[in-house]
Amino acid sequence: MKNPYLNFLFAKPQFVLIVLFLFSSCNTLQDKKVIKLAHGLDMSHPVHKAMVFMAQDLEKRSNGTMAVEIYPNQQLGTERQALELLQIGSLDMTKVSAAVMENFSPNMKVFGLPFLFRDRAHIFNVLDGDIGKELLDGGQKYWLKGLGYYDSGSRSFYTKEKPVESPEDLKGLKIRVMESITAMNMVNSLGGSPTPISWGELYTSLQQGVVDGAENNPPSFYLSRHYEVCKFYSLDEHTSVPDVLIMGTHLWNDLNEQQQKWVQTSVDLSVAHQRELWAKAEQEALDAVKKAGVQVINPDKSKFQKKVANMYEGYKDENEIYNLINRIQKVE
Structure with missing residues (x-):
């Protein structure tokens, strides 16, 4: 399928450099599948900590056959740019706000509507239920496989x-x-x-x-x-507006069934862990x-x-x- 963003991306010199960097090391080192994950947050942010938790769990769960390299602080571009890199297959995973995701998977715009949720319990019931799953799956036709939602508060x-x-x-x-x-x-x-x-x-x-x-x-x-x-x-x-953890379909479809299960389980565990981190971080930040x-x-x-x-x-x-x-x- 022709990617509509390809010409747009390579018209930008900085994108060419990023793509060359990402392709410069193979994503398989010996018997280990190495997944490159980029995001725009500070390393002390609870969402970054949750992704580190996910990476550690995945490496342990896969008996060392899978690993995640994390590039924080917009090292590989903005959230929008990271999504574009996923679409052309030069980046494996990213974390973006659902508000940015709406430019790629239009139904995600529903999360940006003000005062849509009654309280935290309502948000989690939506994200963890059928509606949340439908919206995660909806990105696949845009080469973006949604894996889970991290709490981003209000x-x-x-x-x-x-x-x-x-x-x-x-x-x-x-x-x-x-x-x-x-x-x-x-x-x-x-x-x-x-x-x-x-x-x-x-x-x-x-x-x-x-x-x-x-x-x-x-x-x-x-x-x-x-x-x-x-x-x-x-x-x-x-x-x-929740944060969304996304893998490019180029990688997801290349993983075998066992590897997909390992990834999804590690993500699910990190989501639960992140919600605990978030509640604490929110109060600490206000103080x-x-x-x-x-x-x-x-x-x-x-x-x-x-x-x-x-x-x-x-x-x-x-x-x-x-x-x-x-x-x-x-x-x-």
């Missing part, structure tokens, strides 16, 4: 100059968002000006005033050190940014919910998404 706004206590406070503010149409529509609905910027460039963009704020979960806000620039954190918790002088606000969420309620009706003409919304809302 995303809230943080700003430089003033607190966001209501949607009106977002008016005129440039807010960094991920490369997600859904995220951009949400910020527009709330009155802000959405500005897509890669995660690795955000700290400098905040410093230089390219944007006035951003939105993310507490551990990411803390570990990125964005609290050094943004002293207001408003816990409106507008979205709960740390408060200690650093950040004002943490608990706004009236209902004001934000009213502003974005019309977004749901905007999907009435997209049957698959609208049905997903209704199915998710019915999950106990």
